[in-house]
Amino acid sequence: MRKPSVAIVGRANVGKSSLFNALIGQRQAIVDSVPGVTRDRVFATAEWYGKVFDLIDTGGFEPFMQEGYKPLIREQAELAIEEADVIIFLCDVKSGVTADDKEIAGILRKANKPVVVAVNKMEQRDDEFYTFYELGLGEIYPISAMHRTGLAELMTEVLKELPEAPEGAEFEGIRFALIGKPNVGKSTLFNHLLGTERAIVSDEAGTTRDALTEIFEYEGERYAVIDTAGLRRKARVADSVEKYSAMRSLNAVENCDVALIMIDATEGVTEQDTKVAGLAHNAGKASCFLINKADSLKESGGKREEIIRQVKTKFAYMSYAPMLFVSAKTGENVERIFPLIKEIYENNCRRISTGLLNEVLGEAILRQPPPQDKGRQLKIYYGTQIKTQPPSIVFFCNDKKLSHFSYERFLENQLRQAFDFSGTPVVITLRGKHDLGMFKEE
Numbered sequence: 001m002r003k004p005s006v007a008i009v010g011r012a013n014v015g016k017s018s019l020f021n022a023l024i025g026q027r028q029a030i031v032d033s034v035p036g037v038t039r040d041r042v043f044a045t046a047e048w049y050g051k052v053f054d055l056i057d058t059g060g061f062e063p064f065m066q067e068g069y070k071p072l073i074r075e076q077a078e079l080a081i082e083e084a085d086v087i088i089f090l091c092d093v094k095s096g097v098t099a100d101d102k103e104i105a106g107i108l109r110k111a112n113k114p115v116v117v118a119v120n121k122m123e124q125r126d127d128e129f130y131t132f133y134e135l136g137l138g139e140i141y142p143i144s145a146m147h148r149t150g151l152a153e154l155m156t157e158v159l160k161e162l163p164e165a166p167e168g169a170e171f172e173g174i175r176f177a178l179i180g181k182p183n184v185g186k187s188t189l190f191n192h193l194l195g196t197e198r199a200i201v202s203d204e205a206g207t208t209r210d211a212l213t214e215i216f217e218y219e220g221e222r223y224a225v226i227d228t229a230g231l232r233r234k235a236r237v238a239d240s241v242e243k244y245s246a247m248r249s250l251n252a253v254e255n256c257d258v259a260l261i262m263i264d265a266t267e268g269v270t271e272q273d274t275k276v277a278g279l280a281h282n283a284g285k286a287s288c289f290l291i292n293k294a295d296s297l298k299e300s301g302g303k304r305e306e307i308i309r310q311v312k313t314k315f316a317y318m319s320y321a322p323m324l325f326v327s328a329k330t331g332e333n334v335e336r337i338f339p340l341i342k343e344i345y346e347n348n349c350r351r352i353s354t355g356l357l358n359e360v361l362g363e364a365i366l367r368q369p370p371p372q373d374k375g376r377q378l379k380i381y382y383g384t385q386i387k388t389q390p391p392s393i394v395f396f397c398n399d400k401k402l403s404h405f406s407y408e409r410f411l412e413n414q415l416r417q418a419f420d421f422s423g424t425p426v427v428i429t430l431r432g433k434h435d436l437g438m439f440k441e442e
Helices: 014-026 070-083 099-111 128-137 151-161 186-194 240-255 271-282 295-298 304-315 333-346 355-369 405-418
Strands: 005-009 042-048 051-057 086-092 115-120 141-143 172-177 212-218 223-226 258-264 286-291 324-325 381-385 392-397 427-431
Touching: 005 014, 005 070, 014 042, 014 051, 014 086, 014 115, 014 151, 042 151, 042 212, 070 099, 086 099, 086 128, 086 151, 099 115, 099 128, 115 128, 115 151, 128 141, 141 151, 172 186, 172 240, 172 271, 172 333, 186 212, 186 223, 186 333, 223 333, 240 405, 258 271, 258 333, 271 286, 286 333, 295 304, 304 324, 324 333, 355 381, 355 405, 405 427
Parallel strands: 005 051, 005 086, 086 115, 115 141, 172 223, 172 258, 258 286, 286 324, 392 427
Antiparallel strands: 042 051, 212 223, 381 392
């Protein structure tokens, strides 16, 4: 069951994202002086006076807009109005009451939802504030989202209209993120997985600037899917908005359990793809490669074998990550994604008992003795798993300087043969005698 929700709607550049950030207490929505920065709905959990609720930030809602992204942004705002329990209608005192404000007010009245009107940018008292009563939506609350003034009064009124949160509203399940370069099909797959037009989909690269999250159930399992802004090379992140987007994408990787690394089958593996995959690998996330636009390979006569070769070559350090050819457009193999997510997540959480781990270690040492250096041989006394996500194992030895990366790789391979670690990195660390007792299991 979902938490109660509050949506912030209004014209472009009235300060919706600034209010969103002020209410959740952190910089989650992208804030910039350029109108129309927030294109999609952005969700976050907020808490005021002991009440927990979902807060929804929307793109600038211009009722008469008809060009470019504008109809899509309007559609997102309308969906937010439909989903929300309470709506904060945000206006700008410096602009006064505009024709668009009046049109939005009319739409909100028809929505038959509780509406609280807030007039932003009230850093100083302004007689123009009273003109907003002509919108006919009841009491008006003056605020300054930038200076966080007037928020207590505003939220007191909002919470009066907010239903109680149901029990068990906190999310428990698997969080997975769709990551990849711009225009690889992340938003299309995001929508296909949810069965609804949840994110704005466009052929222009870089459409999704904010990381969108949706919680849902599939075959009795709970999931949270995160659609991230496409990650570009640093040299191409020219403006502040793109920089914020890149930061949000990095945060999405950090906060997910499983990273689905999307690659465009029509372009093959690019340098950008290797950088994106490296983020997931370095963060220790369960990962798999989704080769999207597989339908285009059939149409163009392209060879899957060449893509497979590229992935194995460019991502040799991620040989543990499975690969799946999909088409977000046609739905090809999309049904196989959820079982794969569940499998590699469980492997990423796998814990091996110390006794069983040392049995495998003993057999590995018999099969291939540790290396020697100048008459001294590496002796591994025992191993223990110190954490999961990713599985991290410490082998205690006489002198770690006697080890070699090739032998550590051999040990990892032996562990992978003995246990199912498909889809997850395995971190192996050697510690000498002086390190005994430094590590404790979780």
